[in-house]
Structures are given as structure tokens and as C-alpha cells.
Amino acid sequence: MPDSEALHASHRLEYPYSRSVGPVIGAFLTGLRDGRLLGVKGSNGSVIVPPTEYDPTTGDDTGDMVDVGPGGVVESWAWVSHPLPKHPLTTPFAWALVRLDGADTALLHAVDSGGPDELATGDRVTVRFRPAAERIGAMADIEAFVPEGGAA
Amino acid sequence: MSAAASAAGRTNRPVSVASFAQAHNVRRDDEHNEVEMLMPVVAEVFGAIGITKDDVDFICSGSSDYLIGGPFSFVTALDAVGVWPPKPESHVEMDGAWALYEAWVLLQEGEIDAALVYCFGRSSPGNLNEILALQLDPYYVAPLWPDPVSLAALQARALIDAGKATEEDFAAIASRSRRDALSNPNAQVANDTPAQTLLEDEYVVSPLRRHALPPITDGVAAIVLAAGDKARRWSKSPAWITGFDHRIETHSLGARDLTSSSSTAMAAQRAGLSDGPVDIAEIHAPFAHQEIILVEALGLDDTVAINPSGGALAANPIMSAGLIRIGEAASRISSGQARRAVAHATSGPCLQQNLVCVLEGE
Amino acid sequence: MADPTTTEDLGPVTTLATPIRLDFEFTPGVAQSRFLRGLEQGKFMGQRCPTCGKVYVPSRGSCPTDGVPTTEDVALANVGTVTTYCVVNVPFAGQSIEIPYICAQVLLDGANISFMGLIQEIPADQIRMGMRVEAVWVEPDQLTPSLESVRYFRPNGEPDADYETYKEYL
Ligand SMILES: [Zn+2]
Numbered sequence A: 001m002p003d004s005e006a007l008h009a010s011h012r013l014e015y016p017y018s019r020s021v022g023p024v025i026g027a028f029l030t031g032l033r034d035g036r037l038l039g040v041k042g043s044n045g046s047v048i049v050p051p052t053e054y055d056p057t058t059g060d061d062t063g064d065m066v067d068v069g070p071g072g073v074v075e076s077w078a079w080v081s082h083p084l085p086k087h088p089l090t091t092p093f094a095w096a097l098v099r100l101d102g103a104d105t106a107l108l109h110a111v112d113s114g115g116p117d118e119l120a121t122g123d124r125v126t127v128r129f130r131p132a133a134e135r136i137g138a139m140a141d142i143e144a145f146v147p148e149g150g151a152a
Numbered sequence B: 001m002s003a004a005a006s007a008a009g010r011t012n013r014p015v016s017v018a019s020f021a022q023a024h025n026v027r028r029d030d031e032h033n034e035v036e037m038l039m040p041v042v043a044e045v046f047g048a049i050g051i052t053k054d055d056v057d058f059i060c061s062g063s064s065d066y067l068i069g070g071p072f073s074f075v076t077a078l079d080a081v082g083v084w085p086p087k088p089e090s091h092v093e094m095d096g097a098w099a100l101y102e103a104w105v106l107l108q109e110g111e112i113d114a115a116l117v118y119c120f121g122r123s124s125p126g127n128l129n130e131i132l133a134l135q136l137d138p139y140y141v142a143p144l145w146p147d148p149v150s151l152a153a154l155q156a157r158a159l160i161d162a163g164k165a166t167e168e169d170f171a172a173i174a175s176r177s178r179r180d181a182l183s184n185p186n187a188q189v190a191n192d193t194p195a196q197t198l199l200e201d202e203y204v205v206s207p208l209r210r211h212a213l214p215p216i217t218d219g220v221a222a223i224v225l226a227a228g229d230k231a232r233r234w235s236k237s238p239a240w241i242t243g244f245d246h247r248i249e250t251h252s253l254g255a256r257d258l259t260s261s262s263s264t265a266m267a268a269q270r271a272g273l274s275d276g277p278v279d280i281a282e283i284h285a286p287f288a289h290q291e292i293i294l295v296e297a298l299g300l301d302d303t304v305a306i307n308p309s310g311g312a313l314a315a316n317p318i319m320s321a322g323l324i325r326i327g328e329a330a331s332r333i334s335s336g337q338a339r340r341a342v343a344h345a346t347s348g349p350c351l352q353q354n355l356v357c358v359l360e361g362e
Numbered sequence C: 001m002a003d004p005t006t007t008e009d010l011g012p013v014t015t016l017a018t019p020i021r022l023d024f025e026f027t028p029g030v031a032q033s034r035f036l037r038g039l040e041q042g043k044f045m046g047q048r049c050p051t052c053g054k055v056y057v058p059s060r061g062s063c064p065t066d067g068v069p070t071t072e073d074v075a076l077a078n079v080g081t082v083t084t085y086c087v088v089n090v091p092f093a094g095q096s097i098e099i100p101y102i103c104a105q106v107l108l109d110g111a112n113i114s115f116m117g118l119i120q121e122i123p124a125d126q127i128r129m130g131m132r133v134e135a136v137w138v139e140p141d142q143l144t145p146s147l148e149s150v151r152y153f154r155p156n157g158e159p160d161a162d163y164e165t166y167k168e169y170l
Helices: A022-033 B003-007 B034-047 B073-080 B096-109 B128-135 B148-161 B167-183 B228-234 B262-270 B288-298 B321-334 C029-040 C163-169
Strands: A009-020 A038-041 A065-067 A071-080 A093-100 A107-111 A124-129 A142-147 B010-022 B058-062 B089-092 B114-122 B203-205 B218-227 B239-248 B280-282 B340-347 B353-360 C015-026 C044-048 C072-076 C079-088 C101-108 C115-119 C132-137 C150-155
Touching: A022 A038, A022 A065, A071 A107, A071 B148, A071 B203, A093 A142, A093 B148, B010 B034, B010 B096, B010 B228, B010 B321, B034 B073, B034 B114, B034 B218, B034 C029, B058 B073, B058 B096, B073 B114, B089 B096, B096 B114, B096 B218, B096 B239, B096 B321, B096 B340, B096 B353, B114 B321, B128 B148, B128 C015, B148 B203, B148 B288, B167 B288, B218 B228, B218 B321, B239 B262, B239 B321, B262 B288, B262 B353, B280 B321, B288 B340, B288 B353, B321 B340, B321 B353, C029 C044, C079 C163, C101 C163, C115 C132
Parallel strands: A107 A142, B058 B089, B058 B114, B280 B340, C115 C150
Antiparallel strands: A009 C015, A038 A065, A071 A093, A071 A124, A093 A107, A124 A142, B010 B218, B010 B239, B114 B218, B239 B353, B340 B353, C044 C072, C079 C101, C079 C132, C101 C115, C132 C150
């Protein structure tokens, strides 16, 4: 029985999911559409960004929404020389955990810094939104973060 | 902490790994379906101790349908065992190590005396970079499609920035793992390459070079768990599980300290790891730098042999690599190479969820 | 919780579209490939269990009762028995057959497991359990290793099968 007997076929799965976002994620996404960055007050007064309905550390309900950013600090980063097809940018970029001004947790997004030598942990970056007409209330409303002072 | 709580994670009823089998791990098995991959391994795990499916009271499996893009593949996979007359059966959409945990809990409760646990992970049919993004927060993170290598690289950078490791350390771990894998007949990647040479690799996602990544692997594995008398009857040298626990951290990457693993440390504490020394540790660290974090969290010193099988850097079948760590540790106890061992499994991005299993010989 | 005011008149965001598209390279495995290659030749190929002797069509490579490999290939008849059926009256997107139509479990002669098939060339209200049917294949030059090679089953005119012959397969 030759094993090469097995057939092969390509196969595509598509899931057209649409999710209800609830009050807290909904407020954050509405903020993005409006060009604002919002966090939420955690149970010990810390500010969680991106905001959740519960404090990720204690599980308690979170409180008021507060404005954060638009600048922040790079807590860690990883340089992508060859972006994958679904990545947020088509040119080389850094994934980064960005702790926005006024926040106690970090947000994952792309940093468009030009090159790996232009970025270091601790660097300040600022948000670059898409044009208002293109924003829909999703993470992609943030095109990327860029070095503060505008290197790239 | 109450007495009851502190005892959780420790064994009350003696239960052992009576048998372990795994397939030869390969980059791509494109000839067999899951049933055909599993059948020989299930036959081997029973055959090695002279039992049949009729001798186990419970079956639990671990797998993820997303990997092959086939719904309910875990149901059809049962055809590899042949469940007639019907048996109590369960499945976790996780690594087989968590399926083993479920079976162990039932054994602790005295509900059953023996269980078959198996898992299958076919990483090759789809695109892991995209499939693994689907385990992330669906609102804030998955829509950006960060791939697992990029997320691991964020963790590696944090470790370097914290002064806990260097790229040379990552290369040394990769070099040692794949050299050790030369003595593992089931390893997928085994070679003797000095760390200095590995450091010439290109970055995949900086600061991770090619060698610090796990291979993409198709593989399956199975374990028979048995309590007390059955374990002794079936196996000349059973590997007894003395402690077993798993813990999870928040999925929110930016709310975690990526340079340490509090969930691993807590699981180890509850499983009684520090009750005595261990000879070997089989650690599920898919990316080289994660071994450094896990060794620290497990509190292992340099007398412990880390990943003598080569670990996940030698073969990383998704959904199976964790169970294989437990099997490899048990095998070394049964063969007399180790008296006490710890096995670890991980799940989720950047070591989000961690399981610790402590094993001992007679 | 403060309600952030929107600068535009769009109202708050309440849903998020998260479409997923994944591509796979699938293999049905050795045993099912044999079944599919049989279809390409206009015949049904099954496999026999060496332990219990049952013939599965298609086989996934194992006997689901005994958990052992099915190794012996068995060519099956083109005719079989309707063990049970339903009449589909519900239209759905992408439907290619006119409703009402009959969807039946067909037990091929020589097989020990039934599989689903479309029944045509008979009014929907005349289908019955035990009816004898035959496969109608596409033109020889249209055969592929796919169930699309079988257009449908139709009554072959034989007397109905005795209930005793198929009651085990309901
Ligand atoms: Zn059989």
C-alpha cells in the first residue's frame, strides 16, 4: 500500500463573526472612532488600557472611563522585518506594548519607527490615527504609534 | 490557607503513568488523517503494558479543531480507539496535559481506576501564525493578527531589558536542546551546532533568531494513567504522580509581567515541587527564552537536567507537546534514570497558562 | 461610568466585525483517499475490519468499534436499500436542488454502514424505508475523486427489502 496514495485538497474556512462589544469595550471603540484613547479605573485606582469590564488582577468591576495618551512609553517591542499578510502595516514595523500616559497597563499595537535602530524600550511614542472618515470603531482606527517628535 | 486548600494539587490516591507512547514527530504528515495517525500510538500505549481498551474506564483527549480546519475532529478521532461498548469520554480544547489533569482528578475522586489520555496536533495543514492569533482577545488583540513569534519576541525583549538574559543565552539553550535531541528517536530537529554558529542566524522577529523558535510539528501522543494495584500489575516501574496543578494568568498581555511566570510558580508550589530535589525537568518552553523564565519559576538549580529529550525546541506538536513532557519525564523514572522529576506544560501566548506535574519512582 | 460623548452623530459602537478567513491544505488520509479514488472510477470502495468483519464505506482507516486498522479493500455494489430518509422542504442559501427533495441513508449491498444520499426520479411522497435504489453517476469524463461523481440514487424497480435485512442499521 503506497502511502503516496493520499489525496490532498486546499480548503478555506470563513467565519463572518460579528461581536457585541458591551459598555466598556464599546466606549473604547467609540473613542477610537472619535480620535480619543480611553482607559477604565480598576479596583485599586489603577487605569487599565485597553479597558475591560473587570479588573484583570482582582476580577472586580471596573469604574469610570478616563482619557489617556495620546503619548506613551514603549515597555517592550519586537521588530518585524517581513510583515505577514494580515499584519497592521505592510512595511517593516515593531510590535510594541505601549503604556499610554495616565495608564497602568500596556496596549499592544504597531510602532512605525522606520527601523529597529530607531527604537528602544523606554522610548516615547504617540498615536497616529487614521483619517476620521476611515475610522469605524476598531483597533485598526489606530494606524500605528510613531516616535514622539516624529522620527518616521 | 486552609488545610484543604493547601492539599489541593497533591495526590491523595496513588496514581501513576503506566504507559506512554508518541509518534515520530515530523514537519508534515500529509498522508494520514487523525485516526490513522493515532491508531498506532494508541495500540502501542496499550500493547506496551499488555492491556486493551477494555481495561480503561475513561478516555480523555486534547486537540483543537482550528488546526486542521475540521469541525468535531475530536469526535471522529475516537474511531482510533474503538469505543464500543460506549465509554465515559471527555475532550479538552487544550494540550493533552490538561486532558491528563482531568483524568487524574477523576482518579483522585475514586470514580475510575484507569484512563487513556491521548492528543493530536497537526500544525501543518493550516497557517499557525494566523490560527494561533485566534486564541487572543477577540476585540483588542486578534484583529491586529499578531503572530506567536512576534508575541514571544516581545517577551524575549522584556527579558533582555530586565537584565535576566541575553541572546547568547537563547542560543545556548537551543544548542543544548537540539544536541540532547540526538538521543531522542522521536525528535524532529536534532543536531550538534555550537551556540556561536547559531548566533549567525537571521532574526525572524528581533530579538528572536531562527534557532530560538520551535519547529512546526505534526505529532500525537498517548498515556495510560492507572491507580494503585492496577498500576503495579501493569507496570514493573510505574512513575507515580505526587502533585499536579495548573494556573492561569490574565489574557491581557500588557497587564502581565512577561519576564516571570507567577502561574507556574503557584502551580509548582501547590503540586509540592519543593518538597524534595528533582533529577530532571521536562519543561514545555516553545521558545528558547521561555526556559529561563520557567526554570526560575520552578526554582530549579543547576543540578537538574533540563529537557533531556530536547524539549519543544526539538519537536513542538501543538496540543501534544505538553503531554509529551509528562511522558518523557515518566519514562526516565520508569527506566531508573531519574528518581524524582517535574514536567511542565504551557498554553496561550507568552506562557499565559501553566501546568506542573511532579512524578516519583518507587 | 462616564459616557464619552461622540463628536459625530453616529451613536456608540455596539458591535465589532471580526471576519476570519483561514486556508488549509487538507488530506483525508490513506483509507478515505481509496474511497475517493474509487468514486473517480465510478465505484464504491469500502474496507473490512479484520476483527468483526464489518465493511465500512467510506472507511476512515479504522473500525470505530474495534479500533483496529481496516486493511482489506472491498468493492461494493451500485445498489442498496433506503434505511431511513427525510424530505427537505426548507429553502436555504446556495441550494441547488428544487424542493421538496429526499435525503436518505442508503445501505449499499455488502456494506455494514449506511451513508447519506440524494434520491431523485421519484415524487417525494412515494419514498419509503426499504426501497431499493441504485446510484446514478455523472458522465465518465466528468468523474472526479469526489462525491460529486454520484449525481443521486433512484429506485431500481426491485421489490422492497425486508425490514429484518436493514433494521440493524437504523
Ligand atoms: Zn471491527
